[in-house]
Amino acid sequence: MLERLFGGQLPKLVIFDLDGTLLDSVPDLSAAIDSMLLGLGRPSAGVERVRDWVGNGSMVLVRRALAGSIDHASVDEKEAELAHQAFLQAYSGGHELTTLYPGVTAFLNALQQHGVLMAVATNKPERFVAPLLEEKGLLGYFRWLVGGDTLPVQKPDPAALHWIMQQAGVGVADTLFVGDSRNDVLAGQAAGVKVVAVSYGYNHGRPVSLENPDLLVDSLDVLI
The missing domain is CATH 1.10.150 (DNA polymerase; domain 1)
Structure with a gap:
């Protein structure tokens, strides 16, 4: 399914939101x-x-x-x-109630097997990002992590996406952003990249389909 967004090829870089996209936190x-x-x-x-x-x-x-x-x-x-x-x-006391959404691990494994670079861009404070990913067994998938206080601005500003693309050496035409909210769709659009939105996340009670992502899915493993 991703190949249809990228002219028959996979993206070279996939950037993920965290809460509501990878984890139900x-x-x-x-x-x-x-x-x-x-x-x-x-x-x-x-x-x-x-x-x-x-x-x-x-x-x-x-x-x-x-x-x-x-x-x-x-x-x-x-x-x-x-x-x-x-x-x-x-x-800071713990994250025992936070769980992975269905399909997340399968999709990350598929991208990893194809050599696709991966990163996280979230508005969660940076101090929690790596420990939470490690606790849930996801940290090893991601080369770059940007939290809500890593840069001077947060999503929907596209700065985090621009920074990651610069670090990865990958242009907008080969980058995908995956998120669950209006902020994510706006950030991806402002960065000039394709945006996949998941239907199960958090968008202030508003269907994320109304934000006009390039593709809407109910589970990430359908993208494999």
Whole structure:
């Protein structure tokens, strides 16, 4: 299926989003958010609400939790900073509830067997990216990792994708970005690369098909 996007060939480089694309991390993120909220004397948010809030980095997630809404403009900056530190501490406690999505390992193995370079570009703080990938047995697949605080800007800015392509020495015509959200599709489009979106991830309650990716799949192994 990928060959149809790349003129009968495979891409030379595939860049992946992490949360909602490779890993279902919301259960652990939700547990950390609820720990933070309860520590502030507030009611817990729960998995389903957190699922709609993730995707824009940990600070925005915390601000949405404090606001109880996607719209977090009214949240006090100092309060958000203190809550963010509490969230990071809680999230550092472990990731036992985070699981791989079906089809991920099969697709990564297929790309590896064909010599395709792979990388991760996520808005998750960099300190969590490599340890989480290693814990889930995925770290060895990826040559480059970019977190939400690795560069001065986050997705939907295309800077992470541009940086990875530069490091890999691969141009836009031979690069694929795989993600699950509007931020991912916008970043890929801004970078000028083909974008595959997965239907099962996190997109603030909005079908990712509405973001007009080049291809939409229900599982990554259908791309093999």
